[in-house]
Amino acid sequence: MTNSFNLEWIDYTVMIIYFMFVLGIGWALKKYMKDAKAFLEAGRSMPAWVAGLAFISTNLGALEVMGMTGSGLKYGMLTTHFYWVGAIPAMVFLALFMMPFYYGSKARSVPEYLKLRYDEKTRGLNAILFAVMTILASGISMYALAILMEKVLGWNFHMSLVLSAAVVLGYTYLGGLSSAIYNEVLQFFIIVLGLLPVVFLSLKDVGGWSGLQDQLAPIATAKGFAADTWTTTWKYTGTAAANPMGVEWYSIFAGLGFVLSFGYWCTNFLIVQRAMSAHSTVAARNTPLIGALPKMFVPFLIIVPGIIALVLMNNPATGFKLPLNEAGQPIYDYTIIMLLKQYLPAGVLGLGITALLASFMSGMAGNVSAFNTVWTYDIYQSYIRPVTGNKADDEKHYLGVGRLATIFGVIVSIAAAYLASLFGNIMDFLQTIFSMINAPLFAVIFLGMFWKRTTGHAAFTGLLAGFLVALLHHGLTFPAGADTLVKGGWIAHVHQYPVEMAQNFWTAIYACATSATVAVVLSLITKQKKSDIELKGLVYSLTPKVHEEVVPWYKRSTTLAILVLTIATVLTILFW
Amino acid sequence: MGIDIKLPIGLMFSILGLLLTVYGLITASNQAMYEKSLHVNINLWIGLTMLVFGGIMLLLSFKKKKKEGM
Numbered sequence: 001m002t003n004s005f006n007l008e009w010i011d012y013t014v015m016i017i018y019f020m021f022v023l024g025i026g027w028a029l030k031k032y033m034k035d036a037k038a039f040l041e042a043g044r045s046m047p048a049w050v051a052g053l054a055f056i057s058t059n060l061g062a063l064e065v066m067g068m069t070g071s072g073l074k075y076g077m078l079t080t081h082f083y084w085v086g087a088i089p090a091m092v093f094l095a096l097f098m099m100p101f102y103y104g105s106k107a108r109s110v111p112e113y114l115k116l117r118y119d120e121k122t123r124g125l126n127a128i129l130f131a132v133m134t135i136l137a138s139g140i141s142m143y144a145l146a147i148l149m150e151k152v153l154g155w156n157f158h159m160s161l162v163l164s165a166a167v168v169l170g171y172t173y174l175g176g177l178s179s180a181i182y183n184e185v186l187q188f189f190i191i192v193l194g195l196l197p198v199v200f201l202s203l204k205d206v207g208g209w210s211g212l213q214d215q216l217a218p219i220a221t222a223k224g225f226a227a228d229t230w231t232t233t234w235k236y237t238g239t240a241a242a243n244p245m246g247v248e249w250y251s252i253f254a255g256l257g258f259v260l261s262f263g264y265w266c267t268n269f270l271i272v273q274r275a276m277s278a279h280s281t282v283a284a285r286n287t288p289l290i291g292a293l294p295k296m297f298v299p300f301l302i303i304v305p306g307i308i309a310l311v312l313m314n315n316p317a318t319g320f321k322l323p324l325n326e327a328g329q330p331i332y333d334y335t336i337i338m339l340l341k342q343y344l345p346a347g348v349l350g351l352g353i354t355a356l357l358a359s360f361m362s363g364m365a366g367n368v369s370a371f372n373t374v375w376t377y378d379i380y381q382s383y384i385r386p387v388t389g390n391k392a393d394d395e396k397h398y399l400g401v402g403r404l405a406t407i408f409g410v411i412v413s414i415a416a417a418y419l420a421s422l423f424g425n426i427m428d429f430l431q432t433i434f435s436m437i438n439a440p441l442f443a444v445i446f447l448g449m450f451w452k453r454t455t456g457h458a459a460f461t462g463l464l465a466g467f468l469v470a471l472l473h474h475g476l477t478f479p480a481g482a483d484t485l486v487k488g489g490w491i492a493h494v495h496q497y498p499v500e501m502a503q504n505f506w507t508a509i510y511a512c513a514t515s516a517t518v519a520v521v522l523s524l525i526t527k528q529k530k531s532d533i534e535l536k537g538l539v540y541s542l543t544p545k546v547h548e549e550v551v552p553w554y555k556r557s558t559t560l561a562i563l564v565l566t567i568a569t570v571l572t573i574l575f576w
Numbered sequence: 577m578g579i580d581i582k583l584p585i586g587l588m589f590s591i592l593g594l595l596l597t598v599y600g601l602i603t604a605s606n607q608a609m610y611e612k613s614l615h616v617n618i619n620l621w622i623g624l625t626m627l628v629f630g631g632i633m634l635l636l637s638f639k640k641k642k643k644e645g646m
Contacts, residue, residue: 010599014592021588028579050581182581189585193626197618204614345609347599347619351592 007153011350018190018354022171022183022361029175029182036398039176040373041108041277046181048283052290054184055274059295060191061363062356063141065302066148069339070332072299072306073313075245076216076230077575079306080299084233085257088292088568090265092561095288097540098266099275101449103284105537108276110269110445111378117448117538119456119529120382125463127378129437130269131371135409136430138367139416144333145360146417151323152337153353161417164357168364169410173403177373180365181277187358188294194355195301198336201343202308215311230307233575246499255505259512263438267445270370282551289560296568302336309335312342364413372405380405429486432474432504439508440466440515447519452539456529458522466515473510479503582637589630596623 033039046054071079107113111130115123146161171179206212209231217227229236229243236242237249247255265271265288275287312320313330320342322330340352380401381387387394423429440463447454447462478489479500488503497503536542553559600620603609610617 010595013595017588017591017595021584025579025581025584028584182579182584185581186585186588189589189629193589193622193629196625197613197622201613201616201618204616343613345603345612345618347596347603348613348622351596351622 007350007353008346010347011353014347014350015354015357018358019167021186022167023174025182025186026171026174026179029179032178033174033176033399035395036376036402037395038178039399039402040369040376042177042181044277045279046178046277046283048278048286049290050181050185051274051278051283051287053188053294054181054277055271055287055291056295056298057184057188057191057362058180058270058274058366059291059363060188060298060359061141061366062145062360063363065191065195065356065359066144066333066336068299068302069306069309069336070334072303073310073332073335075243076307076310077233077299077303078229078237078243078245079303080233080571080575081245081252081256083295083299084568084572085252086261087265087295088564089257090261091288091292091295092564093262094266094272094275095285095292095557096561098445098449099285099288100281100543101538101540102272103276103278103281104543108377109374110267110272111374113538114445114448114459115378115382117530117535118444118454118459122444122456122460122463123378123382125460126441127374127382131374131379133430133434133437134270134367134371134374135412136416137434138364138371138409139413140420140430141360141363141367142413143417143420145356147421148334148337148356152334152341157421161414164360164364165410165414168361168368169407172365172368172372173406176402176406177273177277177369180369181274183365184274184362187362190351190358191355191362192294192301194351194358195305195336197348198305198339198343198352199301202305202312202339205343206308206311212308212311215315216307219310219314230310231575233572235576240498240502245501247502247505251502251505255502255509259439259442259508260435260505262446263435263442263508263512267438267441269374270366273370273373274366282555282557285557286555286560289557289564292564293567296564296571305339306335309339318342368406368409368413371409372402375405375409376402432486432507435504435508436467436470436474436511439470439512443512443515444519447516447523448539450540451523452532452535452541453528454519454523455526457526458519461522462515462519465518466511469514470507470511473507474503477503477506580637580640582633582640586630586633586635586637589626590634591630593623593626593628593630596620597627599623 037043068079068082102113105113105116107116111123111127114126142161142165145164146157149155149160150157171183206215213228213231216230220227220229225242225244226236234249237247237252240246240248275284278284278287309320312318313322320338322332322338323334325331337356340349344352376398381398443466444459444462448459474488475491476494477497478493479487479497482489487500532542596619600617600623603619604617
């Protein structure tokens with residue numbers, strides 16, 4: 001593309017100030033990094049609001065911002081299903097019912113919880129898969145960012161790759177998890193304030209929400225949908241054919257609202273690690289709830305501008321166009337940056353690009369800080385060099401290993417980014433594999449927390465069986481118009497789904513159901529090797545209840561949970 | 577862990593806010609530049625917003641320090 005932006009000195013100044021602050025925070029934390037606990041667990045000292053904003057910020061990575069704006073253009077307000085039904089219930093469940101065990105068990109990671117609750121092999125399987133997937137994911141988001149900067153800003157691909165990786169490495173190496181978390185809070189605010197001008201100007205341009213509705217009507221009708229399809233959420237989900245997403249209400253409810261979202265929010269260590277860094281059980285429980293409050297409003301920041309982009313695209317007078325790929329299809333992921341270009345003059349433009357950089361960094365630092373913890377505690381400490389008993393010496397040793405793992409993680413991420421540039425499909429591939437791993441994991445962790453009979457052998461076999469069934473389902477079915485085997489159907493064409501999303505939902509549903517069934521059946525026929533005393537703090541029925549009476553009512557998790565669920569319900573009704 | 581994050585957040589947004597406010601004032605007469613943003617001086621507005629936000633963060637941070645000092 002030749003019509004790249006011309007950034008001015010003011011735009012670069014904004015970016016440089018931001019870079020100085022993120023590195024400065026890492027620098028300021030350097031002196032506290034005396035042992036592995038400080039570096040890898042942030043010393044379990046974070047206030048709930050800091051952990052809560054970091055929790056949501058690490059999820060608001062570059063792929064999320066770019067992808068959700070593009071989905072807003074393609075599916076309209078239906079995209080909010082990834083938030084109001086597809087995130088909030090799972091976050092509330094994690095907070096109220098799962099955090100007491102993750103935090104109270106004193107496990108330092110999700111794999112370590114599996115070790116305490118089940119056995120070594122279950123932990124090993126999860127730790128290795130998680131480490132590999134996390135680092136690949138970080139590489140892919142790095143690739144996405146660098147290619148965006150190259151195509152739209154005309155920056156050198158290699159330079160933006162190495163530069164952005166170096167900044168993330170700089171502050172995570174200096175200040176560990178604390179630095180990642182504190183920076184995620186700062187990044188959260190810059191993402192919000194940096195994208196606000198685009199939301200405001202684009203809404204003003206189309207004449208507000210009602211103007212947007214009016215202008216969308218002919219576009220939706222021309223595509224063969226009801227006039228208000230793009231501005232409603234549940235109204236046209238009675239049949240798959242009536243909405244652009246191509247899914248009906250029960251697959252949204254079961255696939256997205258239950259299996260996929262619980263699989264992601266309740267088991268992904270990247271997310272759970274933020275809540276584990278909180279200073280007390282009550283703070284750990286409040287973390288996902290505090291994160292849920294802004295999460296509910298993220299759609300207005302990234303989905304609504306995407307919907308407006310659809311109007312702009314259909315009105316030649318605006319001159320708004322998305323770049324095309326080799327096949328001549330618009331690249332929907334570029335919607336957000338094209339909107340920045342459309343509306344922002346020098347100054348705020350730099351701020352908007354800084355917001356994109358910040359979203360990339362919050363996601364990548366999350367990946368790196370989760371990777372180095374799992375690597376150090378669950379792989380290195382378990383299989384390579386176990387604790388010696390000399391605590392001071394051990395802490396120092398593992399701090400060094402954690403630091404090295406940080407450098408190693410960033411280098412492998414860069415390699416993964418180049419891998420992604422060679423194989424365009426790797427992103428789809430990875431997301432498919434991720435959903436195959438997460439859904440069975442949720443079944444196994446859930447059973448472990450709420451049914452003390454669940455055994456280690458059952459959990460391990462359940463995980464494997466769920467993954468195999470997911471693979472099998474993916475191999476036997478394919479979405480309409482699939483052009484590569486990555487999308488499915490590589491064994492045989494048994495069933496065709498109207499869209500890829502429906503296929504993903506059902507893959508996850510089958511995987512989760514299989515995993516749960518296998519784990520339950522095997523638990524009944526294998527022997528429980530763990531005694532009730534060993535399971536204390538790990539299983540619901542054997543753990544004393546959390547007493548919240550010590551904190552004032554407005555700081556209690558149940559109060560916050562009711563508030564979160566009420567707002568989510570109101571939003572759902574308003575945009576029904 | 578040692579630091580109060582409100583302080584760096586407050587500082588950064590105050591600096592960025594000041595920068596964009598001043599830039600907005602300097603460029604206020606530049607009609608061509610603000611045609612994109614529907615003739616809204618968006619630099620000035622977002623600059624002021626950031627100044628207010630940064631100021632609040634700094635205030636909260638100093639209040640906390642004072643409380644701890646007592």
